[in-house]
Amino acid sequence: MSKRSGILADIGTTISSVTGINQVETGKWSEVDLKDLSLPAAFVILGTDEISPPPMGYEQFWIPAVVEVFCKDSDMETLIAAIHTAMLADVTRGGYALQTDRDICEPFAVDPTRGLAGFDLTFKIQYRHPVGQP
DSSP states (O other): OOHHHHHHHHHHHHHHTSTTOOEEEESOOSOOOGGGOOSSEEEEEEOOOEEOOOOTTEEEEEEEEEEEEEEEGGGHHHHHHHHHHHHHSOTTTTTTOSEEEEEEEEEEEEEGGGTEEEEEEEEEEEEEEETTOO
């Protein structure tokens, strides 16, 4: 398993453990229909690696991990806090990362007529591996 896939799997497990999250999808880039979701639902996507100066013999990166959640607007703040707490409980992502930092949170409307909202909570994760051994 690569470091990236280990990080993704760990985040999926972490978000699945958050009280109130009913569905978690990791690493999927397809569209979903709201009627097919068990809300609150979370989607985890890893972004583009950014090179971080490594020690000799290693490749080192920062990668954004976006946790996107669809939920009732009344549950949004509680879920933001719960996910923040869960993600920072193990900043090593099960030993696959060096550090996890919370970055930004962007709320958005999903369906205001039904009281549905969402947010993208982004974490920056630093990881490294020996040169050529992802």
